[in-house]
Amino acid sequence: MSLRQALTPPEMSGRMNATMRWFVWGTIPIGALLGGIIGTNLGLREALIIGGIGGSFAFVPLLFGPVWRIKEMPTGVAEK
Numbered sequence: 001m002s003l004r005q006a007l008t009p010p011e012m013s014g015r016m017n018a019t020m021r022w023f024v025w026g027t028i029p030i031g032a033l034l035g036g037i038i039g040t041n042l043g044l045r046e047a048l049i050i051g052g053i054g055g056s057f058a059f060v061p062l063l064f065g066p067v068w069r070i071k072e073m074p075t076g077v078a079e080k
Contacts, residue, residue, distance in 0.1 A: 003067070006074045 008016045039047035062068075 003070070003073070 004016060004020070005013065035047055035051060038050055042050075
């Protein structure tokens with residue numbers, strides 16, 4: 001979150017925060033629906049195992065994203 005705040009111009013911080021909240025909170029109902037479908041069709045234990053396996057891969061976007069190339073915290077936003 002600190003990195004996002006450091007990279008985002010102050011006038012865009014509200015939009016950035018709203019977008020991140022949409023991605024985080026907006027996917028919860030989708031996951032609940034998929035978990036219910038899997039639990040109904042395959043069983044509770046299998047649904048929990050599938051969810052655990054899926055959750056263990058949450059680091060993959062960070063692993064292949066640009067975050068690893070950032071060596072120091074940005075001090076300010078570049079001017080236009």
